[in-house]
Amino acid sequence: MNSKEKAVLLFLSITFLVGAGISYLRNYHGKKSIQTVSIQNNTEGGTNNADTIIKTDHLRDRPLSGSEYVRDSYLIININTASKIELEALNGIGPVLAQRIIEYRNKNGGFKTKQELLKVNGIGPKKFAAIKDKIKI
CATH class of the missing domain: 1.10.150.320 (Photosystem II 12 kDa extrinsic protein)
Incomplete structure (x- = not known):
């Protein structure tokens, strides 16, 4: 295998690993069934009532x-x-x-x-x- 073929193989390997990493992160951190949301009461007409x-x-x-x-x-x-x-x-x-x-x-x-x-x-x-x-x- 010459140096050009090694470079192409290295490039393809790195590209595959980066793609696999991105895919893993999307699946692992992607869809969540519950999202934590912090609501601050900065609008008119609201209260700080925990019963809301x-x-x-x-x-x-x-x-x-x-x-x-x-x-x-x-x-x-x-x-x-x-x-x-x-x-x-x-x-x-x-x-x-x-x-x-x-x-x-x-x-x-x-x-x-x-x-x-x-x-x-x-x-x-x-x-x-x-x-x-x-x-x-």
């Missing part, structure tokens, strides 16, 4: 982005204490709707029932049905 989010036994994976996953069905959000970011964790609730929920809550002294959420502009029966089991008063 409660874990339940119902677990389901939902893709977050790429290889990240979040377990969203184990979260029950108290709509009277949740921050804007916490409200946005609910399926179908974006920043604008979360702000409307907070404004309604502040204006009316909080929600008395879950169904009162239907009075917030942008929350209809379908959206309410999708989130009613993930919220509490």
